[in-house]
Amino acid sequence: MSSKRKVLWLGKNYAIMRIAKLKSNNDFARVINHNFRHYENTPGVHKDGVIIADGVTDYKELKSHLNTVDDKIKDITGFNVRSNRVRGFELLFAVNQDFMSDNAKRDKYFKLAREWCIEQFGEHNYLNSCIHLDEDGAAHMHLMVTCITKDPKGFDNYYAKAWVNGRDSLSKLQDEWHKRVAHLGLERGKSVQLTNEHHKTKQEYVKLLQKDLDAVSKLSPYERDLLAVRGLRQERKLQKISENIRQHEMMKRVDFEALNKELLDHDFDFEL
Structure with missing residues (x-):
């Protein structure tokens, strides 16, 4: 079995927390x-759905706030804020659909997420949060903060490294989040060092897809036919396994060990 194979583990609720750096006003x-949802028509989003918003929700207001902060930092440090300076973070909090279907647990989880972020980053850094109940799949929360604290010179400044400075600090931050919600029956998500899985942005996915398209365009008609047949076979295998999973869940008697063995018996990888 390939060392790169990924296993689809079932029956576990993971406390998911992702964080992304924000630098420019465009970010x-x-x-x-x-x-x-100011102007974007996102696939999978229901226009009559619900989002629960808090804090600064308008970009013009947010931009004015950021410009004011930049000016204050210039007055304190004597330097303009660099264009590539990390000025804040976006955080994403989620759990799977089974957990989120319990409204009481869901509300508690998101309440804890907001409180935890304010404790971690400070009330002065909190910008906004929103809970998406309008998308296909599980509910989730987005939260934005700036990263203003004392820099190594003692100035009030944007200093993202106080929170995220490499994988170890990020892992520690995720550990702290899991401690806050473990009592809800949630497990800590697996470290990226163990899974070797990295979240990809939309732009990264587009580049990967274009790379695949370029590779396919160089194949002969015969090679393309072979590739299509293999893809169809894998799709049928996925459909068969998906149906098995659905039937097991309906019966409420899922044999996780047997099912994971079945997944591993097939010659293709699963993306978590």
Whole structure:
């Protein structure tokens, strides 16, 4: 069995927390306009769905706030804020659909997420949060903060490294989050060092897809036919296993060990 094979583990609820750096005004604009549905028509989003918003929800107001902060930092340090300076973070909090279907647990989870972020980053850094109940799949929360604290010179400044400075600090931050919600029956997500799995942005996915398209365009008609047949076979295998999983869940008698063995018996990888 390939060492790169990924196993689809079933029956576990993981406390998911992801964090992304925000640098330019465009970064902040992209995030706030997506999170608060200002102008984007996102696939899988129901227009009559619900989002629960808190804090600064308008980009013009947010931009004015960021410019004010930049000016204050310039007055304190004597330097303009660099264009590549990390000025904040976007955090994502989620659990799977089974957990989120319990409204009481869901509300408690998101309440804890907001409280934890304010404790970690400070009330002065909190910008906004929103809970998406309008998308296909499980409910989830987006939250935005700036990263203002004392820098190594003692100035009030953007200093992202106080929170995220390499994988070890990120892993520690995720450990702290899991401690806060473990009493809800949630497990700590597996470390990226163990799974070797990295979240990809939309732009990264587009580049990967274009790379695949370029590779396919160089194949002969015969090679393309072979590739299509193999893809169809794998799709049928996935459909068969998906149906087995659905039937097991309906019967409420899922044999996880046997099912995982069945997944491993097939010659293809699963993305978590």
